[in-house]
Amino acid sequence: MTKRMPVVAANWKMNGSRALVDQILRQVKQSGVCQDIEVVISPPATLYSYFDQQRKNDSLEHVFLAAQNINELDSGALTGEISVGLAKESGCQWVICGHSERRSLFNESSKVTAQKFMKALNAGLKPILCVGETTEEHEQGKTFSSLTAQIEAVLHLGGKQAFKDCLIAYEPIWAVGTGKAAPPEMAQEVHRFIRGMIGSICPETAASVRILYGGSVKPENAAALFSQPDIDGGLIGGASLVPEQFIKICQSA
C-alpha cells in the first residue's frame, strides 16, 4: 500500500505580518513537526519574499511556501494581480487554486481555476486544487455532482496527467470559517469518492494523490479527521493564525 506523507497547510488569507512569520517558523522549528509531515504556509503575497528569506535563515527550507492565488495569464495590464512567474521568483513552490473565497467573492469559475492550476503545474509549482460544495448543494444531496464538475474542469484542460503532481483540498463551503467541521466519517466518504474519481481518470495516481480536508479544523477535531483512511492532512484557515493551535494540528497529522 502506498504510504502518503501527511500535509498540513496554513491559509492566512488577508491576515498575518512579518511578526507572525517569525513566530510560526520559530514554533515549527522548536516543535520539530516538519520531520514527520510536510508543512505548507500561505501568507499574503506581500510576505512571500520575507517568508522565503526567513525560512532560509532558519534552515527550514523544507517548510513550503504557497501562493494564495495567481492570475491565469503570464503578464499584462492587470493591476493588483500576480503571475505565476512573480510568485515563483518570490519563493513560492505551491499555489492554492480555486479556494471557495476566490470562486464566490471573485467570481472565479471552474474553468479559470483550471487555467490557474495548469499555469502553476507548467511553471513547476504544485497546485492545491480546492473543491467543495455549497450549503445548498450539500442539503440537496448534490455534493458528488458538484465535486465531479469541479474536478472535470481540470481534466478537460490538463488531461489525466494533470493530477500526477497536485494536492486536492476538499473544503465543504458550509464548513469554511463557520466553526462547523464536517463529521470525520462524512468527510471520509467524500474523500473516498474523490480518490475513486481520480482513480477512474488516472489509475496510477489514485493511491498516491494526497487529499486534504479543510473547514473549521481545530486542535480538538484534527486527530479524528486526520485518522480517516483517505484524509491526508488539512488546509487550515482561522486556526493557522494562532501558532500554538497550528502546531497542535500539525502534531495530529
Ligand code: PEP
Ligand atoms: C479555509 O479558508 O481554507 C479554511 C479551511 O478556513 P477555516 O479553517 O477557518 O474554516
